[in-house]
Amino acid sequence: MDLPRIFRISPRVRDLFRATPLLLLGAITFAVVLVLNPAKVGLLIWGASRIGLYAYLGYWVDRIIFPYARPHELQGIAQGTAWKRRALIVAAALLAGALLP
Numbered sequence: 001m002d003l004p005r006i007f008r009i010s011p012r013v014r015d016l017f018r019a020t021p022l023l024l025l026g027a028i029t030f031a032v033v034l035v036l037n038p039a040k041v042g043l044l045i046w047g048a049s050r051i052g053l054y055a056y057l058g059y060w061v062d063r064i065i066f067p068y069a070r071p072h073e074l075q076g077i078a079q080g081t082a083w084k085r086r087a088l089i090v091a092a093a094l095l096a097g098a099l100l101p
Contacts, residue, residue, distance in 0.1 A: 053097070
């Protein structure tokens, strides 16, 4: 696959723009809420901050519990299992955070 020149310059640049479509979708959704119901903007920001916080905590729970099994350091089946384990731990942290009042 031939990438545009800017992405061949640095993997760091590529990583910077990896989630751009999701960021744009979030910005558009935020703008729609801002126009239709400005009173809900604070609630939207509160919800987004909670999601970010619990995803971050889930990631660090995985790193603390499994310091020897980081997905990017493993190979083969062990790597796939580690990625699935991390995804489940982050999902569980998000669910636990969503259930809190």
